[in-house]
Amino acid sequence: MEITTVRELYRQTEKFLNKKIRVNGWVRTVRSSKSFGFIELNDGSFFSNLQVVFDENLANFKEISKLVTGSAIKVEGELVESPGVKQPFELKAGNIEIEGASTPDYPLQKKRHSFEFLRTIAHLRPRTNTFSAVFRVRSITAYAVHKFFQDRGFVYVHTPVITGSDAEGAGEMFRVTTLDFDQLPRDEAGKVDFSKDFFGRETNLTVSGQLEVETYCMAFNKVYTFGPTFRAENSNTPRHAAEFWMIEPEMAFADLQNNMDLAEEMMKYLIMYVMENAPEEMNFFNNFIDKTLFDRLENVVKSEFGRITYTEAIEILQKANEKFEYPVAWGHDLQTEHERYLTEKVFNKPVFVTDYPKEIKAFYMRLNDDRRTVAAMDLLAPGVGEIIGGSQREERLDRLEKRMEELGLNKDDYWWYLDIRKYGGTRHAGFGLGFERLIMYLTGMTNIRDVISFPRTPGNAEF
RNA sequence: UCCUCGAUAGCUCAACGGUAGAGCAUCCGGCUGUUAACCGGAGGGUUGCUGGUUCGAAUCCAGCUCGGGGAGCCA
Numbered sequence: 001m002e003i004t005t006v007r008e009l010y011r012q013t014e015k016f017l018n019k020k021i022r023v024n025g026w027v028r029t030v031r032s033s034k035s036f037g038f039i040e041l042n043d044g045s046f047f048s049n050l051q052v053v054f055d056e057n058l059a060n061f062k063e064i065s066k067l068v069t070g071s072a073i074k075v076e077g078e079l080v081e082s083p084g085v086k087q088p089f090e091l092k093a094g095n096i097e098i099e100g101a102s103t104p105d106y107p108l109q110k111k112r113h114s115f116e117f118l119r120t121i122a123h124l125r126p127r128t129n130t131f132s133a134v135f136r137v138r139s140i141t142a143y144a145v146h147k148f149f150q151d152r153g154f155v156y157v158h159t160p161v162i163t164g165s166d167a168e169g170a171g172e173m174f175r176v177t178t179l180d181f182d183q184l185p186r187d188e189a190g191k192v193d194f195s196k197d198f199f200g201r202e203t204n205l206t207v208s209g210q211l212e213v214e215t216y217c218m219a220f221n222k223v224y225t226f227g228p229t230f231r232a233e234n235s236n237t238p239r240h241a242a243e244f245w246m247i248e249p250e251m252a253f254a255d256l257q258n259n260m261d262l263a264e265e266m267m268k269y270l271i272m273y274v275m276e277n278a279p280e281e282m283n284f285f286n287n288f289i290d291k292t293l294f295d296r297l298e299n300v301v302k303s304e305f306g307r308i309t310y311t312e313a314i315e316i317l318q319k320a321n322e323k324f325e326y327p328v329a330w331g332h333d334l335q336t337e338h339e340r341y342l343t344e345k346v347f348n349k350p351v352f353v354t355d356y357p358k359e360i361k362a363f364y365m366r367l368n369d370d371r372r373t374v375a376a377m378d379l380l381a382p383g384v385g386e387i388i389g390g391s392q393r394e395e396r397l398d399r400l401e402k403r404m405e406e407l408g409l410n411k412d413d414y415w416w417y418l419d420i421r422k423y424g425g426t427r428h429a430g431f432g433l434g435f436e437r438l439i440m441y442l443t444g445m446t447n448i449r450d451v452i453s454f455p456r457t458p459g460n461a462e463f
Numbered sequence: 464u465c466c467u468c469g470a471u472a473g474c475u476c477a478a479c480g481g482u483a484g485a486g487c488a489u490c491c492g493g494c495u496g497u498u499a500a501c502c503g504g505a506g507g508g509u510u511g512c513u514g515g516u517u518c519g520a521a522u523c524c525a526g527c528u529c530g531g532g533g534a535g536c537c538a
Contacts, residue, residue, distance in 0.1 A: 031497050038497050051498075068489085086498055104489050109474065110499055111487055116530060117474065172536090208538090233536055234464055246538060325534090336534075389538065434538030447531095448538095458464095459529075 001076070005045035009079065013089060016079045023050060023091060024074050024099070026127065029110045032065035039067070041075065041091075047133060047280040051082065051090040058096060069110070070102035070127070115450050122454050122463050130289070133281035134451055137274055138439050144273040145226060145247055145435075148266055154249060155220040159209030161228060164201055165413060172232040173204035174242075205230035208432065210248050211364075211417050214393065217250040217428055218420050224249040226435070234458050238447040239385065239437065243456040247438075250430030256366075256375040256392040259429035260352050263379055263388050264305045266433075267350065271297050274442055290444025296382065297442070299349055306343075306351030310334075310373065313342060313353050320346075333360045336385060343380040350381045363403050364417075365391040377431070384441050390431020397421040 004021045025043030032038070036055040043050070052075050054064055067073070077093040084090070107121050108128060118125040125131045146156065162176050178198040179185065185196040194202045209225040216223045229246040249266075251258060275282055275297065286293040308316070317328040317338050322345075326335040334342075334353070343351050355373040358365070365374035379388035394400040400421060404411055411418065439451040449455040454463040 029498085029500095031500050033494055033497080033500095035495060036497090038500085040498075049498095053496080055495090083496065084498065105473070106488095107473065109488050111474070112499085113474065119530090229538080231537075235536060236464080237534085237536090238532085240537070244538070386538065432538060437538060 006041070006043045006048070006050045007045040009050060009089065010046055010048060017089060018078065018080060020076070020078055020094075021091070022074065022076045023052075025050070025072070027067050027069055027071045027073060027102070028127075029069055030065065030067050037065045039064075039073075039075075041073070042127075042132075044132075047129070047136070047284065048087075051084070051087050052077070052093050052096070053090050054093040054096060058093065060096065060098075063098070064096050067098070068102045068104055068106055069108060070106040070124075071098060072100035072102075073097065074099050115447060119449055119455070126453070129284065131450075133278075133284050134439070134443055134445060135453065137278050137281050137285075137443055138451060140277050141270060141274055141439060141442060142226070142435070144270050144277075145266075147273070148269050149222075149224045149249060152222065154222040154224045155216070157209075157213050157216045157220075157223045157225055158227065159206065159212040159225050161206055162199075162203050163206045163212075164199065164203050165211060165417075172234075173207055174230050174232045176203045176205060207231055208246070208248070210250070210430065210432065211414075213248055213250050213430070214428065215416065215420055217252050217430070218424065218426070221252045222249070236458060238449075239440075241436065241448050241452060241455050241457055244448070244452065245435035247433040247435055248430060250428060252426045252428045254392075254429045255427055256354060256377060256429055259390055259392060259431060260305075260307065260354075260377055263352075263377075263390065263431055263433075264350075267305075267379075268301050270438065271301050271442065285443045285445075293444045303349045305379070306347040306349060308342075308351065308353060309355040310353055310357065311355065313338075316346060317341065331357050331359065339378075339380045339385055340382075343385075344382045348382065350379055350387075352377050352379050358403075361391070363407050363409060364393050364400070366394045366396075367399055367403070375429075379431075381441055383446075384437050387437045387441060388431050388433050390429065392427065392429040395421055395425045395427055397425070 001020070001022045003024055004016060006023065006025070009016055023041065023043055025041040028040040028042050028049055030037060030039050036053065039052040039054065040049040041052050054061065058064055074097040075091060075093050076095040077091045079089055080092050082088060082090040108124055113128065118128065118131070126135055149156070179196070185193040187193040206229060208229060209227065213223055213225050225248045227245065228243060230243050232242065233240065249262060251262065311330065313334065314328060314330050317324070320341060322341060324337055326337065328338060342353070354377045355368060356376045357372060358367060358374045361374050361376045365376050367374055375392035377390050378386050381387045394403065397418065400418065401411060404414065436448045436451050440446065440448060443451065445451050449457065
């Protein structure tokens with residue numbers, strides 16, 4: 001007999017009702033009496049459990065009624081309407097086989113656990129309601145990201161995880177090496193001789209695929225990356241991880257406005273896709289994780305994102321009747337408290353802040369006509385802060401070289417990046433979306449460590 | 464990295480200088496429709512680690528480790 005999934009039972013109940021079926025899954029809890037009992041079974045295919053009813057007619061009734069949480073079983077029986085109010089149907093077991101027993105020290109209870117504790121058992125937490133919901137939403141969202149871009153003609157580019165460009169400027173990097181630390185090769189000056197290293201040069205884990213993907217942008221016009229990214233920053237916050245996933249679209253013949261249009265369309269698409277394709281999980285988040293979730297997401301889908309320039313943002317903040325810990329002044333970067341005020345108090349929806357002073361942004365961002373600002377954009381979202389950072393890129397070779405000189409960057413290191421401007425360079429723009437921050441925003445989860453399967457943070461690489 | 468709060472049974476917490484406790488979980492028993500099942504009983508602890516103060520430390524002090532909240536860096 002074929003194995004039926006719990007998802008099929010819930011989605012196409014009529015097809016299975018009053019029929020004999022087989023289901024495989026894991027025991028979430030057992031409630032047993034003298035001559036009968038109930039098992040909450042989760043088979044991984046669906047958020048909700050299947051209630052299995054069993055009685056003394058089972059040859060192994062005693063054994064089954066003593067099953068502990070976490071055990072894996074195979075059940076054969078008839079799907080019948082349930083007299084209970086909490087489930088529409090249940091499986092009346094004719095036979096239950098123990099596939100893999102569990103033990104009494106199984107750490108997960110039916111009671112609620114703290115997220116802090118569950119992080120210490122990251123190998124078991126996907127068996128809980130919350131993490132089952134988080135990681136199914138994560139999977140569905142990843143698919144939606146691809147679908148969004150592929151449907152619009154974007155080409156998916158795999159940029160390297162190991163990079164030789166050591167100055168991408170997006171943060172501290174993890175070094176990749178095969179050198180023997182106990183016997184490092186040295187040059188005449190006594191410095192480590194990386195020409196003896198595996199790649200014959202210094203290499204690191206990527207902090208961004210942007211520079212590389214720009215080259216493919218000049219071939220395919222519309223491209224995107226979606227892959228792991230590494231930052232060796234000693235950041236200890238609920239929004240930072242040393243290893244995370246980033247989505248970076250890049251469009252040729254596009255300016256900052258096109259860039260924001262794409263970002264806004266994408267955010268709305270992803271929300272709608274997840275609401276439609278993970279309704280049980282999203283309901284759970286709205287009921288148990290963040291009661292304002294649906295209101296917030298609906299608000300995002302329905303409203304037009306705010307769009308203001310950095311200069312306007314400074315004016316708003318200076319006029320605000322709010323005591324800020326950090327002073328507001330043109331030329332200084334916006335502090336978290338400023339960003340929160342803008343997106344949570346002034347706009348109460350996502351807002352793009354554009355055209356920042358060139359001094360506080362990356363070298364590759366396009367200089368505006370005012371010569372003091374660049375065509376940058378940050379998307380600030382209530383609750384999670386900066387979720388997208390992007391810009392129109394400097395396509396004018398002379399301007400780009402001048403900016404690199406001002407910042408003391410070595411042009412030779414970027415020869416291929418500069419070549420792109422030489423050979424048919426066009427206007428182009430793109431952005432980076434932190435995938436985990438997106439998942440946090442979609443689920444209401446407030447710690448990035450709870451939306452990555454095995455989070456890497458300073459001092460933490462268990463599993 | 465900085466500021467701040469915390470770490471006690473498997474989990475969530477209490478005890479705040481004088482013999483370490485509860486609920487849940489676990490184990491045993493009971494129960495013919497449960498659903499955070501219910502009822503009765505039992506076991507379970509080098510109080511995060513290292514050192515110090517004290518007649519006596521879970522409690523006071525210092526350092527370290529890990530965690531929460533805030534900040535910086537950013538996505």
